[in-house]
Amino acid sequence: MTNIPPIINPQSGLPPVISPPPVATGFSTTSPIADLSYRTYNGPVRKHFLRWWIVAIYTFRRARRSPWFWILTGISGISYLFHMFAYYLTNNLAQAGMPTAAMGTEGTVPGTFFSAMDGNLNSYCLMGIALLLGAGSIAADNRANALIIYLSRSITRSDYLLGKWFGQFLALYMVATIPSLLMFIMFALAYTSQGFFVHNPWLIVHILLAALAPAVLLSSLVTGISAWSKSSFSSGAIFFSLYFITGVLANIIAFAIYNHAPQTLYLVRHFSISGMIDAISQRIFNIPLSNGFGRGGMDDIPPILFRYTLPPVLILSLFSLFMARIRIKAVEVVSG
Amino acid sequence: MNVASVSHLTVKYGPRIVISDLSLTIPEGCVGLLGPNGAGKTTIIKTMLGFVKPASGSGELLGLNVEKDGLAIRQLVGLMPEMDCHIPGINAVTFVAYAGELNGIPAAYSLSRAHEVLEYCGLGEARYRNVETYSTGMLQKIKLAQALVHGPKLLFLDEPTNGLDPAGRDEMLALIKDISHGKGVNVIVSSHLLPDIERVCDEVIVLKDGAVGAQGSIASLKHLDGTQVEVELREESQRFVEAMVRSGAKQMRSNSTLSRWQIDGELSHVAAMVFSAAVESRAQVRSLQQAERSMEDIFMNAVEKESAA
Numbered sequence: 001m002t003n004i005p006p007i008i009n010p011q012s013g014l015p016p017v018i019s020p021p022p023v024a025t026g027f028s029t030t031s032p033i034a035d036l037s038y039r040t041y042n043g044p045v046r047k048h049f050l051r052w053w054i055v056a057i058y059t060f061r062r063a064r065r066s067p068w069f070w071i072l073t074g075i076s077g078i079s080y081l082f083h084m085f086a087y088y089l090t091n092n093l094a095q096a097g098m099p100t101a102a103m104g105t106e107g108t109v110p111g112t113f114f115s116a117m118d119g120n121l122n123s124y125c126l127m128g129i130a131l132l133l134g135a136g137s138i139a140a141d142n143r144a145n146a147l148i149i150y151l152s153r154s155i156t157r158s159d160y161l162l163g164k165w166f167g168q169f170l171a172l173y174m175v176a177t178i179p180s181l182l183m184f185i186m187f188a189l190a191y192t193s194q195g196f197f198v199h200n201p202w203l204i205v206h207i208l209l210a211a212l213a214p215a216v217l218l219s220s221l222v223t224g225i226s227a228w229s230k231s232s233f234s235s236g237a238i239f240f241s242l243y244f245i246t247g248v249l250a251n252i253i254a255f256a257i258y259n260h261a262p263q264t265l266y267l268v269r270h271f272s273i274s275g276m277i278d279a280i281s282q283r284i285f286n287i288p289l290s291n292g293f294g295r296g297g298m299d300d301i302p303p304i305l306f307r308y309t310l311p312p313v314l315i316l317s318l319f320s321l322f323m324a325r326i327r328i329k330a331v332e333v334v335s336g
Numbered sequence: 337m338n339v340a341s342v343s344h345l346t347v348k349y350g351p352r353i354v355i356s357d358l359s360l361t362i363p364e365g366c367v368g369l370l371g372p373n374g375a376g377k378t379t380i381i382k383t384m385l386g387f388v389k390p391a392s393g394s395g396e397l398l399g400l401n402v403e404k405d406g407l408a409i410r411q412l413v414g415l416m417p418e419m420d421c422h423i424p425g426i427n428a429v430t431f432v433a434y435a436g437e438l439n440g441i442p443a444a445y446s447l448s449r450a451h452e453v454l455e456y457c458g459l460g461e462a463r464y465r466n467v468e469t470y471s472t473g474m475l476q477k478i479k480l481a482q483a484l485v486h487g488p489k490l491l492f493l494d495e496p497t498n499g500l501d502p503a504g505r506d507e508m509l510a511l512i513k514d515i516s517h518g519k520g521v522n523v524i525v526s527s528h529l530l531p532d533i534e535r536v537c538d539e540v541i542v543l544k545d546g547a548v549g550a551q552g553s554i555a556s557l558k559h560l561d562g563t564q565v566e567v568e569l570r571e572e573s574q575r576f577v578e579a580m581v582r583s584g585a586k587q588m589r590s591n592s593t594l595s596r597w598q599i600d601g602e603l604s605h606v607a608a609m610v611f612s613a614a615v616e617s618r619a620q621v622r623s624l625q626q627a628e629r630s631m632e633d634i635f636m637n638a639v640e641k642e643s644a645a
Contacts, residue, residue: 041487
């Protein structure tokens, strides 16, 4: 016979007191973590100096997890394969005594690197990666109120911004440089006997410098736009529009003034996001300008000087980051 | 020892003054910040964490200057914000571990600590799920977990039971009680829910329009001068009232069959007086207990006093 507990306590004359089960305050046999009591943390703590790096690494890791990041990186790699093949053909034709002038910049090693790094396909891939990583980087945090989580820790607004920016910059810079460096190694292995290092002693430095322009400008712009939005879609749409509209406008204006002021034409044509990146790269690799309208005859004009291209890029990048810094706040304070 | 203090603090949102010349000290232990909506509870927390710059005045938190030592303060403090907030696109373990890393905990330690804290907060296996799929109760728990991960000395909990069902509320309050008693963590709970504050806090500060309406331990604020008892009769009886008044008792309040009486003397004497009045008036006493002020009384007194002032 089972023992049924008494309904009334015979001593006090009251019903028995049934205590509720304890909540997370002791030892558990069902949890994989045996001791569930709260203990304070007494382990090591890193100094504040590199807190931004944690945000950067986290941003970069998120990029790595996206399949689209790898798809765009792969497409970007195809552009390098194509240009390597084009150079191989040109070089073989030249060795066979065939005319190679029609190949334009592809006929030279710096020209091949410039075309691979700043050709349309690679530029669009870099823009796509910037869009993918950057559009939601701060906008999604704004939407999820994540800024209060970040800024209630011992990091500053600048740490947060620098981390977000650097994570995107790192991803873009790696996508821009790693295939170029692989191509450099292939060229070195294939053409050292033809004086590859003698003719191009600074090429590796030029590659590393040329990859900076798209990485800096695109990551700064998209970070600035993202900080002012609560939706990844809208910040992405603004960045995408800005990229294309400035390109189209610059070309329309340049076409309108064509034949009137050739020097101005070149400047105007490059007064767009993609144009500025192009112009800096052209200058680094010292590639002669092409008029781009298919009429030929202008390939002897030297590239645009840095003093016309670097300041706008730097100003635009810093302005974007400055605007983002203004917008990054732990809490919204509604005045009035 | 005080964990926090502010002196002549004035906070403005644009032209609007939210807190005006507020001075208060917050002692160790579990302290409740009570007040109606818009009283300035959250603003005080924001100011102490450096999110809002005060127009004038100064503050100290754990011996550090609020304006100058923001980073050092935030290293020692955990915040569970009122609003829904999370880092998007990741699971709870990654979120809490990342939060720990942001406070300087090395990655391996932070991951282990995240598992411990999430289990402690009762998230169990749900910790591997994306935070965006969480219910309101789970979101509250993860907000608490991220605030605890780095082992803060002071925890700010802003409306911790918001949106929770009764069971979830019980769990959350049990967690807060456990953290705040005997674990070396000071807790400041901001809420407008009086029963929650009464259940977990040792001390309360009642705010009204950015000023302190009342402050003290819950026991001292509830204490009433003299001996007051609450008597419940089976039926309303005017003869009982008359008998009590004749015995020298003073009626403080009456609500149908329930009445509160102030009587000079020891509790045993008071009980004897009530029962003899009941016998005399042939009234049946259903309950007799020593009266104390309720949290509602304390709150309403503080709020009305300020309004009158």
